[in-house]
Amino acid sequence: MNEVGLLDLVLEEEFTRDPNLVFLATNSPASLRRRFGSDRVRICAISEQAMTGMAVGAAISGLRPIVDLNRASFAMLVMDQLVNHAGRMHYLSGGQYRVPMIVTSATRGRQQLGPQNEQCPYGIFMQTPGLAVVVPGSLRDACALLRGATRWPGPVLYFVAPELNRQRGLSAALAAAPLRFGEAAHLRHGDAATIVAIGGAVKVASDAADALAADGVHCDVLDPRTLVPLDTAALAASVRRTGRLVFVDDGPRSGAPAQILSRLLDEPGVAAAAGGRIGYVCQPDVPVPSAPPLEETMWPTEGRIRAEVQRVLGEPE
Known part of the structure; x- marks a missing residue:
């Protein structure tokens, strides 16, 4: 998500609204770190598995973590944490636990990053019960759906195309209200x-x-x-x-x-x-x-x- 800086301002507003939001990434937005401090905005070691595993535990304990994987291809590294734990915890606990977390990543772009990094793997996660899968198609929807994701009761995989950053209408996009999931x-x-x-x-x-x-x-x-x-x-x-x-x-x-x-x-x-x-x-x-x-x-x-x-x-x- 670092490639699509337009969402940083949305996160700042949502962090102000919800004190339970925390951010985990190998490189977090500087403005977010300055405003909310290292307790809520963590720069982590390069281990996607560790970040996502921490997020699952943090979500169960009452926080609402956001994990930025950067590239969508790195979602393959955290299949166990997402599929076997985040997506199934509500069911496995008989409804006692929820896992309200967001995993963000950038899909394919015109960057010639090769077969390992130029991927759109959201179809894989559509087969996993318990995970919401969000793929905005416009700048405005990218902001509105991210706001909606911070209110969703379970785990959300949020895939965004780098090309959206080139669209116009940033002010209108930032002003967009949260979008409900499940409405085309x-x-x-x-x-x-x-x-x-x-x-x-x-x-x-x-x-x-x-x-x-x-x-x-x-x-x-x-x-x-x-x-x-x-x-x-x-x-x-x-x-x-x-x-x-x-x-x-x-x-x-x-x-x-x-x-x-x-x-x-x-x-x-x-x-x-x-x-x-x-x-x-x-x-x-x-x-x-x-x-x-x-x-x-x-x-x-x-x-x-x-x-x-x-x-x-x-x-x-």
């Missing part, structure tokens, strides 16, 4: 197809929808905002109406898109309405290469989205 954003309206865009891919999907609209093809564009809980009702209603579905994500097709599709196909009428007219503009199911020309083929682009929408419409581009 309906960004564009149309009957031709439903585009479900996730995280850093939301803006390019919206731009592609605008370009399609200029050609007379009007699409629904929805941003789930939270993958767990998922606003299945809103997504399903759109697909039943349009009869076509295209996923756009910076992550792999077998990740969040596959998880969302499995949920949607369980909804009455969705499979019949879509009739197999389902498309994907995602990272292929291979590691992200370091070489810029190869990595460029891994990103959703406006042209690829337009072509995929035309394909599910059964029309040539």
Whole structure:
């Protein structure tokens, strides 16, 4: 999260509101340290497992820790703490304990950091009961969902794309009220197809929808905002109406898109309405290469989205 400094001001306001908030990271925001001191803002040794394990214990004891893993790829290092402990403690204790903690990290960016550091692993954690999974698609939602995360009763995995830091409207974003989890954003309206865009891919999907609209093809564009809980009702209603579905994500097709599709196909009428007219503009199911020309083929682009929408419409581009 250090890559997206816009959230530091949100944290300062939330730290003032809630004295139980504490921050654990290998490098914490200087302004947060100066204002709230080392008792609440800790610079930790480089051990993601230790930081996350401390956070689980602190949350059970009544604090609300925020752990910044920096890169989303480091979430793989703390699977045991998140999956076996944070996500299951409420169940294992018969409801006696909650684990109100937040784990923040940055997803893929255009930095050529290679296959180990350029990842969007949120689809993996959608399969873990007990974890909320948050992936904002805009600057405003990044702030509002972080505020919502500081009020959520259990563990939250908060994945944010570095590209959001380049969006305009910081003042409006900082003024945004907390967003409730489980409510998708309906960004564009149309009957031709439903585009479900996730995280850093939301803006390019919206731009592609605008370009399609200029050609007379009007699409629904929805941003789930939270993958767990998922606003299945809103997504399903759109697909039943349009009869076509295209996923756009910076992550792999077998990740969040596959998880969302499995949920949607369980909804009455969705499979019949879509009739197999389902498309994907995602990272292929291979590691992200370091070489810029190869990595460029891994990103959703406006042209690829337009072509995929035309394909599910059964029309040539």
